Amino acid sequence: MSSTLVPDYSGGGIVNLMQSIASACGSTHARYPQLHLLSAAQLARARHVLLIVIDGLGLRTLSRHGVSPRLQGHLLGSMTSVFPSTTASAITTFMTGLAPAQHGLTGWHMHLDEIDQTLAILPLTPRTGPPRLLPEQLPPRLFEHPSLFQTLDRESWVVAPQSIAGSAFNAWHSRGAQSMAYRTLPGMFAGIAAVLQEAVAPRYVYAYYPDLDACSHHYGTDSRQALQALAGFDAHFGELVRQLRGSDSWLLVTADHGFIDSPGRRVIDLDDHPQLAALLLRPLCGERRVAYCYVAAANRPAFEAYVRRHFGRACHLYRSDQLIAAGWFGPAPYHPRLSTRVGDYTLLMKDNWTIKDWLPEEKRYTMLGVHGGISSNEMRVPLIALRV
Numbered sequence: 001m002s003s004t005l006v007p008d009y010s011g012g013g014i015v016n017l018m019q020s021i022a023s024a025c026g027s028t029h030a031r032y033p034q035l036h037l038l039s040a041a042q043l044a045r046a047r048h049v050l051l052i053v054i055d056g057l058g059l060r061t062l063s064r065h066g067v068s069p070r071l072q073g074h075l076l077g078s079m080t081s082v083f084p085s086t087t088a089s090a091i092t093t094f095m096t097g098l099a100p101a102q103h104g105l106t107g108w109h110m111h112l113d114e115i116d117q118t119l120a121i122l123p124l125t126p127r128t129g130p131p132r133l134l135p136e137q138l139p140p141r142l143f144e145h146p147s148l149f150q151t152l153d154r155e156s157w158v159v160a161p162q163s164i165a166g167s168a169f170n171a172w173h174s175r176g177a178q179s180m181a182y183r184t185l186p187g188m189f190a191g192i193a194a195v196l197q198e199a200v201a202p203r204y205v206y207a208y209y210p211d212l213d214a215c216s217h218h219y220g221t222d223s224r225q226a227l228q229a230l231a232g233f234d235a236h237f238g239e240l241v242r243q244l245r246g247s248d249s250w251l252l253v254t255a256d257h258g259f260i261d262s263p264g265r266r267v268i269d270l271d272d273h274p275q276l277a278a279l280l281l282r283p284l285c286g287e288r289r290v291a292y293c294y295v296a297a298a299n300r301p302a303f304e305a306y307v308r309r310h311f312g313r314a315c316h317l318y319r320s321d322q323l324i325a326a327g328w329f330g331p332a333p334y335h336p337r338l339s340t341r342v343g344d345y346t347l348l349m350k351d352n353w354t355i356k357d358w359l360p361e362e363k364r365y366t367m368l369g370v371h372g373g374i375s376s377n378e379m380r381v382p383l384i385a386l387r388v
Contacts (some may be wrong), residue, residue: 004374004375004376005080005374005375006083006377007080007082007083007085007328008033008079008080008271009330010033011033011035011036012034012036012037012079012080013081014080014082014083014090014093014094014381015078015097015099015254016032016033016035016079016096017035017252018041018077018093018094019032019040019097020032020034020040020043020095021040021049021051021204021252022040022148022151023040023044024040024041024043025043025049025152025153025154025156025202025204026154026260027066027148031097031385032331034134035079036340037077037385038383038385039078043263045387046248046250046387047248048247048248049122049248049250049253049332050196050203050207050250051183051205051206051253052192052207052208052237052252053091053128053206053209053254053256054254055208055210055213055214055256056212056216056217056258056259056371057090057186057212057230057254057258057371057381058221058255058257058258058377058378058380058381058382059078059253059258059381059382060376060380061211061212061221061226061230061258061259062230062382063382065220065222065227067230068230068233068234070211070234070236070238070316071233071234071238071253071384074251075383075384076302076383076385077382077383077386078380078382079382080379080380080384081257081378081381081382082099082100082329082383083328083329083374084100084107084286084290084372084373085212085258085372085373086107086108086256086287086289086371087108087122087213088105088107088110088121088122088320089106089107090107090188091122091208091255092105094148094206094256095147095158095206096145096147096148096173098145098330099330100329101327101334102333102335103143103145104144104145104337104341105121105334106285106286106292106329107121107285107286107290107372108121108122108286108287109121109284109285109286109287110285110339110341111292111294111340112341113337114139114141114142114337114342115133115142116132116331117131119138122164122167123167123168124138124139124168124169124180127147127358128361128362129285135309136168137161139168140147143172146173146175146176147172147173147174147176147177148172148176149175150175150176151176151337152176154201154202154203154204155178155199155202155204156177156178156203156204157195157206158170158174158177158206158207158208159179159180159188159192159206159207159208160180160182160208161182161209162183162209163184163212164210165181174215177206180195183262188207188236189239191235192205192207193240195242196247196249197244200290209233211233212229212233213370214380215228215229217241217369217370218367218369219369221261224262227350234323241371241386244388247388248256248386248387249387250386250387251385251388252383253382254366254381254382254383255330255372255381255382256359256381257372257378257381258371258377258379258380258381259369259370259371260352260369261352261368261369261370262288262289262352262353262367262368263352263367263368264366266314266352266353266354267353268315268354268355269356269357269358270284270356270357270358271345271357271358273310275302275306276303276307276310277357279295279296279299279302279303279306280293280294280295280303281294281295281296282294283357284357285341285343286302286342286346286353287370287371288349288356288367288372289349289354289370289373289378290346290348290349290354290372290373291347291355292342292343292346293343293344293345293346293347294343295301295343295345300344300345303345304317305364306343306368307345311347311355313315314349314350314353315347315348315350315355317345317346318345318346318348319346320339320342320343320349321339323346324339324342349373351375352370354367354370
């Protein structure tokens with residue numbers, strides 16, 4: 001298994017990349033150090049800045065396979081993701097410029113005291129029961145942060161799949177930018193080229209590509225389907241480079257997280273541990289690789305004893321406030337509700353272990369490729385950068 005790696009917020013992570021981009025594009029907010037690999041001054045020398053996020057492209061996947069020679073040929077270096085290394089937390093960082101410690105989004109399933117309900121945070125739908133508010137009503141209640149685009153002094157564009165472009169989450173986090181929805185990979189690249197080729201004034205363009213992540217979850221990180229998705233992106237990226245030559249643009253490509261595979265024999269199903277489930281105040285939150293546990297004070301000794309006895313080979317047990325204090329979610333000051341969104345304990349899965357619980361009304365499914373933990377394969381993402 002790969003080594004472990006905690007997120008770097010001091011100059012070597014995606015948070016720092018976003019600080020470099022923000023400062024280059026006129027933001028006066030300077031909460032974090034800039035990225036050591038690429039400073040704001042370097043980015044500001046070009047007229048336009050394009051950032052494409054390939055969901056799930058870890059450094060390992062890019063480096064191990066020869067299906068993406070164009071991306072590999074412009075690899076500047078690598079960065080860490082945020083904690084947890086998952087889309088809900090990292091994409092919010094790309095769209096706000098904030099670390100999870102500040103934006104407060106801590107995983108796929110989050111219990112939100114504001115509405116006393118557990119949501120899947122990207123679609124803004126409840127894990128169980130009827131919704132107490134419609135998705136479009138939730139962002140003003142849950143998200144206090146501005147979008148990154150609202151802080152810039154240049155025209156910005158968000159290029160997103162049609163399936164999510166108009167979602168409540170995406171619309172809220174795209175405030176301050178113009179939006180473009182696409183149906184296909186060629187459509188995404190055509191839209192990017194059009195936005196940058198027609199521009200007179202400087203523009204910042206953020207684009208998001210989800211297909212590699214979907215293939216990796218379903219088929220595995222080294223599967224034929226995942227590699228085909230990456231190869232297809234690479235071919236279109238090469239054509240985009242050709243089209244934009246002379247546009248005076250920085251072309252940046254990175255990812256929100258990497259991946260590992262977790263076969264069925266490495267999945268802890270909470271159905272097999274009813275004694276532990278009975279100690280929980282609510283179902284698990286977070287991710288399969290990073291599970292937040294809410295436990296009443298009277299049950300905490302029994303909870304700790306059970307986890308250490310039965311799960312010692314599979315996970316590390318932390319008090320969640322310890323991880324906040326250690327800076328895993330980012331530096332202080334912290335989001336006022338951060339501590340309530342990570343439970344009393346965090347189960348950080350070792351090696352390629354995962355943990356999952358199922359509610360009676362949930363449709364069960366398998367997931368081979370996973371992320372969210374601190375293995376280097378999950379944490380380390382590439383930075384492809386070239387000026388054309």
